Amino acid sequence: MDIRVGDRIQTKKPHPCGASQFEVLRVGMDFKIRCTGCGHEVMLPRAKIEKNIKKVIRLQENA
Numbered sequence: 001m002d003i004r005v006g007d008r009i010q011t012k013k014p015h016p017c018g019a020s021q022f023e024v025l026r027v028g029m030d031f032k033i034r035c036t037g038c039g040h041e042v043m044l045p046r047a048k049i050e051k052n053i054k055k056v057i058r059l060q061e062n063a
């Protein structure tokens with residue numbers, strides 16, 4: 001799955017605050033994402049995030 005820094009991911013399971021979109025801050029073995037609802041940042045292993053992704057939203061092309 002192609003995910004880049006600056007993308008937004010829509011998750012199957014929403015954050016406890018109700019938002020289901022997260023901003024991608026760092027990619028690699030572990031991803032760092034920030035909830036667009038409450039601003040909470042979390043680091044998760046790539047495999048775990050990929051399982052929970054519904055959709056990748058690319059905000060910046062050719063970045």
Ligand SMILES: [Zn+2]
Pocket residue numbers: 015016017018019035036037038039040
């Ligand atoms: Zn949240």
